[in-house]
Amino acid sequence: MKLRKKQIDNVPVYVTQPSLAPFSDFIEKLRPSWESGILTHNGPLVQKFEKEIAKKLKVNNYVAVSNGTIALQMAIKALDLNGEIIVPAFTWIASISAIKWEGCKPVFCDIDKNTLNIDENLIEELITEKTVAIMPVHVFGNPCNAIAIERIAEKHNLKVIYDAAHAMGSKFDNKSILEFGDISATSTHATKLLNTAEGGGCITTNKELDSKLKRIRFFGHSEDKRDIVEDGFNGKMTEVHAAIGLSNINYYDQVLEDRKYKYELYQTELSNVKDIVFQRKIFGTSNFSYFPIILSSESLLLKIVKTLNAKGIFPRRYFYPSVNTFSIIKEKEACPVSEDISNRILCLPLYFLLEKKTILKISKLIISSI
Ligand SMILES: Cc1ncc(COP(=O)(O)O)c(C=O)c1O
Numbered sequence: 001m002k003l004r005k006k007q008i009d010n011v012p013v014y015v016t017q018p019s020l021a022p023f024s025d026f027i028e029k030l031r032p033s034w035e036s037g038i039l040t041h042n043g044p045l046v047q048k049f050e051k052e053i054a055k056k057l058k059v060n061n062y063v064a065v066s067n068g069t070i071a072l073q074m075a076i077k078a079l080d081l082n083g084e085i086i087v088p089a090f091t092w093i094a095s096i097s098a099i100k101w102e103g104c105k106p107v108f109c110d111i112d113k114n115t116l117n118i119d120e121n122l123i124e125e126l127i128t129e130k131t132v133a134i135m136p137v138h139v140f141g142n143p144c145n146a147i148a149i150e151r152i153a154e155k156h157n158l159k160v161i162y163d164a165a166h167a168m169g170s171k172f173d174n175k176s177i178l179e180f181g182d183i184s185a186t187s188t189h190a191t192k193l194l195n196t197a198e199g200g201g202c203i204t205t206n207k208e209l210d211s212k213l214k215r216i217r218f219f220g221h222s223e224d225k226r227d228i229v230e231d232g233f234n235g236k237m238t239e240v241h242a243a244i245g246l247s248n249i250n251y252y253d254q255v256l257e258d259r260k261y262k263y264e265l266y267q268t269e270l271s272n273v274k275d276i277v278f279q280r281k282i283f284g285t286s287n288f289s290y291f292p293i294i295l296s297s298e299s300l301l302l303k304i305v306k307t308l309n310a311k312g313i314f315p316r317r318y319f320y321p322s323v324n325t326f327s328i329i330k331e332k333e334a335c336p337v338s339e340d341i342s343n344r345i346l347c348l349p350l351y352f353l354l355e356k357k358t359i360l361k362i363s364k365l366i367i368s369s370i
Contacts, residue, residue, distance in 0.1 A: 059178055162180060260288045
């Protein structure tokens with residue numbers, strides 16, 4: 001069986017496109033829900049999706065929710081956090097908004113210029129008596145130094161929530177990176193390796209936390225629904241989204257393999273090119289979900305973007321700008337490495353339907369711009 005594969009020539013090449021199972025697969029998965037009229041409320045498809053994804057990732061539990069941002073908020077809520085949370089400046093704004101929506105304060109930590117993840121050597125100097133947690137991000141699916149982070153958290157009695165929005169399929173010590181920290185929050189947004197259109201999940205090895213997350217997801221109801229026992233909200237995934245996930249999960253291995261192949265193709269084409277460096281993978285195994293290049297200057301980046309755009313190719317400046325510089329952030333803290341990398345990083349198109357010849361063309365155009 002093949003993933004939906006429809007090649008249309010002369011269409012714009014965007015940075016990503018969702019990997020989608022054939023439409024008929026989706027309809028077949030959705031049919032029972034349509035016939036029974038059960039569209040949500042932790043229905044049979046969501047329960048099945050949770051079981052299948054946990055099995056696929058070899059994790060104990062998976063709490064499916066409406067999106068990755070809600071998954072982060074639920075993690076903060078489940079751990080009853082109230083205070084400062086140390087978070088890298090090189091991330092998507094959702095890491096920060098989740099912290100703020102839960103009444104906590106983000107404290108920005110700079111990143112390592114090679115791995116692009118939080119620089120674990122800078123965490124301890126940011127810890128104050130108000131610090132309650134660390135929220136590292138596995139940037140582009142590249143695992144953080146989970147051992148060092150765990151050591152710091154233990155020493156200072158802090159919780160760890162991993163923003164694992166990019167990290168489904170990444171591993172550390174040969175097990176899913178999603179099982180590290182107190183809770184990991186992932187995303188199954190349309191752009192992710194496994195997608196449910198919108199969606200996310202919380203993963204924890206702690207059974208009590210797992211049950212608490214499920215109560216929070218459903219307005220804070222007790223098991224028998226006669227009482228409200230948590231300060232909950234509506235974080236439920238619908239049956240329609242679960243049906244998308246169930247149809248796509250059959251192709252997950254194929255998508256993962258394809259991503260690695262294309263990542264390595266780009267890397268081969270662009271290796272030894274002066275002015276380009278790649279994200280370094282030091283800890284664990286990445287899922288190769290994004291292909292970022294770091295250029296020697298922002299002006300070169302802009303030149304490359306212009307060249308590619310003229311040919312209908314649209315890479316993405318991501319993450320840009322560094323989140324500590326947004327005007328919504330009132331207490332500015334300098335994170336020079338993150339700010340510098342943000343100005344010079346470009347994610348190239350990478351998705352299942354992307355053809356080998358397009359990767360070769362993009363690489364050639366980049367080299368010619370340099
Ligand atoms: C690092 C990071 N955290 C959190 C999120 C939020 O995920 P979602 O879009 O599913 O809410 C994203 C989205 O891509 C992200 O890149």
